[in-house]
Amino acid sequence: MDDPRALLQVRDLTAQFNRDGVPSRVVNGISFDIAPGEAVGFVGESGCGKSVTARAIMRLAPEGSSVAWGGRILFRGRDLLRIEEREMRDMRGRRIAMVFQDPMTSLNPVMTVGAQIDDMLCRHAGLSRRAARRRTVELLGLVGIRDPALRADDHPHQFSGGMRQRVLIAIAVSCQPDLLIADEPTTALDVTVQAQILRLLMRLGRELGMALMLITHDFGVIAGMVERVYVMHGGDIVESGEVDALFAGPQHPYTRALLAAVPRIETAGRTT
Amino acid sequence: MIRMVAVRLALTLPILLGVSIVAFVLMRALPGDFAQASAGTTAISAEALDTIRRNLGLDQPVWQQYLVWLDGALTGDLGRSFATRQPVTGELLPRLTVTAELTLIAGLMALTMGACTGLASARLRGTTDWAVRGLNSLLLAVPNFVVATLIVLLAGLYFPTVGIFNYVAFASDPLGNIASLLLPALSLALTVSVTISENTRAAVLEVSSQDYVMVARAKGLRAWTILGNYLVRNALTPVITVTGLQLAALLGGSILIETIFTIPGMGQYLFDSIANRDYPAIQAIVLVAATIVLLMNVVVDIAYARVDARVSYD
Amino acid sequence: MVAIGFVMLAALLAIVILGPVIAPYSPSKTSPGSLAGPSAAHWLGTDSIGRDVLSRLIIGGRGTLLITVVAVAIALAAGLVLGLVSGYVGGRVDQAIMRVLDVVFAFPVFLLAIAVVAALGPTLQNLILTIAIVYTPTLARVVRGPVLSVKRWDHVEAARSVGVGEFAIAIRHVLPLVVSPILVQTSLTLANTIFTVTALSFLGLGPPPPDPNWGSMLAEARQFMELAPLTVIGPAAAIVFASLTFIVLANGLREMLDVGSR
């Protein structure tokens, strides 16, 4: 279409939830591209439709709710909204992977963390149990977990929040996806841990050549991580552009208001 | 593991003690005289009554009577039946095995039915969910003794010659024995299966909305893997607990069912004992049943910890 | 769902309250022709000694439901107090109350009821008291669970920090938020109690004759059921209808108040 090199081309994406028979639109026909290896940020306040957009690319509706998607999501030329569920299942995890917001609830409490990476590798890479475990240990080391061979046999409750997010990142990158979607990956974490996770995501993106779609409400997080930014508000993309230009000269009044409200640590505060 | 079992058992001990006190007090708080009752219905002289009192230790303070009784209970001596003058333990044991067998079969039936309908209801939603919940409401409203009565009635009307309603001893014909218990077990299991079904449904729904299931879907795992490793394994814990707790209901229910199907289990023994005012026997039945329930709760807790690594009692 | 439940409840209550007025015969009046089938005079036929089954069902329902409602009301009051105190105060008080309730909970409900009634004699008071005792732990637990979580909610802490007294917090800030699960469980307990009451009567441990009772009617009819199958259906249907009322009501309430499930 417009740009044949694009990895992901989203055109006129709409999402509509059906709550108690009342339809409510949360995404109003947005379009954007992500090139291979590119890092793109989506920023906006809660309820602006940024997470729903991410779920649409994964074609994952929240359990028990019905959501109707419209428009097209072209991934390497295939329309993700129209392919068979089987093909989509092969896509998920292998081509497009996702990291979620809350590491405390995102790991299965009754399985060891190793087994939760193993099952992904067995499914997509067709590895045997033993080969999968070798790769799992490598992956845990890659995301910065000490003694990975030992820790692989631990259960999630034996890990801290930051370590769990590392495990979830290991799961997401285990099959070397082309696109990694990170939905508020550091919101639930402490600020020092947040810095570590951001560095990790950046390093992995570079080493594995993945495109990154980073979704966050925090302008500080988005600033150092991505090349381009989309600002979302009320289900629309109100502004987009190169990250430096957008921060230096926001055009849309909403973006300006948002940026102005961000508290800054260098601004002199009050004195006694 | 051994440590955990020990801790759980230790926690159960005070409750067991409480249970034994209740069982003891229940029978000594009779409006009538225990000695009079033990003598049966025949007219009896005052001296003879005194002798009985002494023999039974009824002239001692109540707490001493309790200790003597508890000491006996701990060594397996639950007293002598008033009716047959035989040790209660010896009379109770064979009946206990019959009741245990009936309860076990009914429990397995209820678990199978409940887990399957609950899982189907939660996963398939829509019409299945609606149908299962409707059926559950109806089943829950039909008491087991009504089911049993209706089964016997229908059988009497339409299959008067088929003998599967007559209890067959296990020793004489093992298969026939199990077959003869199937219908009684079914009438017991129906109500209990509803509880298991509703709890399974709620647990699976609860687990389905958890983030880690979303992660599993995002991993592109096959539906069966998600069902087995993510949904069922996490929904198992509450279901195990409920199933264990339903054992009490099954034991209580079997008392009724046994009388309707004339199965020589604990229920029948209880009724014979009530009819005969055979208090030591009643006491023993109550004590044994409560002990079984308590031990089963310990088993449930241990099973819980086996399934869920987060639970530990260290 | 709730609407259906309330309609059924209204029908049940109407029969109970208006029982003596609408019953065509006295429940103990015998007429010639025992075990007769349905006729214009006796809509549901007569029993083994020629009494009108319909009248006995209507009057019998009064006894069954009276015991049920009074017993559950007592159990609810006790469960509410014990559960609220146990959950809200916590600590040793909680431990003590729960251990005592655990003892009662260890007995199979029905077995305990039989044993107590057998020991104390099947009078009306004993029946009510026994049933109240065996269901108190269930209701106390249903109250205690939500209280334990609600008392940690922020608005309770906020009330405390404003200076509201502990008693007022328990009554005003905790209790109103645990009412829904209690309502649902009370309705289910009513259904269960109908079981227990009728089952006890079925075994001959119910309220003493001559008052008719669904359980004893079923037991009586059982002896002649090959001759007159319909006599079994009457009491069986009555029991099922009464418990179904409370189950439908419970499900409706659960849906309406959104307790725990979707």
Add this chain to the structure above:
Amino acid sequence: MSAPGPLLRVRDLCVTFPARRGRPPVRAVDHVSFDIEPGQTLGLVGESGSGKTTTGRAILQLQPASGGSVRLLGQELTAMRRADLRAMRRHMQFVLQNPYSSLHPRMTVAQILAEPLTVHRSVPRERIPERVAELMTLVGMDPKVVHRYPHEFSGGQRQRVVIARALAVNPDFVVCDEPVSALDVRTQAQIVDLLHSLQEKLRLSYLFIAHDLAIVRAVAHRVAVMYGGRLVELGDAARVYDSPAHPYTRNLLDAVPIPDPARQRAKLAEAAPEPQFRGRDGETGPCVFGEDHAASGTPAWHEVAPGHGVSCRFWPPGACPGQELPRI
């Protein structure tokens, strides 16, 4: 009552959570001391589990302290009788983090605001509606909506109601525990502005607990940094932010993302700092200033400038911060 000196004086406050199932007792708050002057804000920052919320609750006596003293308006709170303490609550109030759960869902805003007034009998019964309307105006809300329930309001509006409830009894001191962290960034700014203007109007003192260092910078006159239940640094906001004396504070400040692409990129490109700190293990022996507190019995606290102090524990292992310190 209005004795000279700080409004709130906290000395060696300790909170210990009892041992649970095989775990040793946890010292959640460990010898914390600070003062708050009238009309001033102390920002209390730290990561989750650092004990900042527990400190706030312990000051308000919502959490029993295991040691130390808390004096508000010259009155010792830790040993106060229950009835006296309830009366004392008129002077100290609480604003909690989550505006969704800190309002009773079945009470109208009018009822919520009237409750503290009734409890403390601060206003005659017939004047309560008037006072409720006054409070609503004070927090920038329309008094006409008092008969609505909390779920009919947005998060920011609810937080305004929470603040109005706290102000109902004319307190001198308010503990704000993460008052804006559940809100969107624009709402955050509005609530921070509201807290500012209320402070000036009513001469309130705040203990402002937050994990977001940028927001604390905007509201606090002085800042205390907590780590592992202890205060590691305390001083004027400008000093703590611009010339942090403790390496942990420096780490914390360093980790805050800056909404400036070029600088944030440069920051992420640097190697991550070693986040390990020496914990309680090495408590015997001399501290980095060469002083042996265990032997000399002096507090493990060093003033690097007037009113600006650091705890000499919790240094990175092997580091010798003594050489860096003179720079400050």
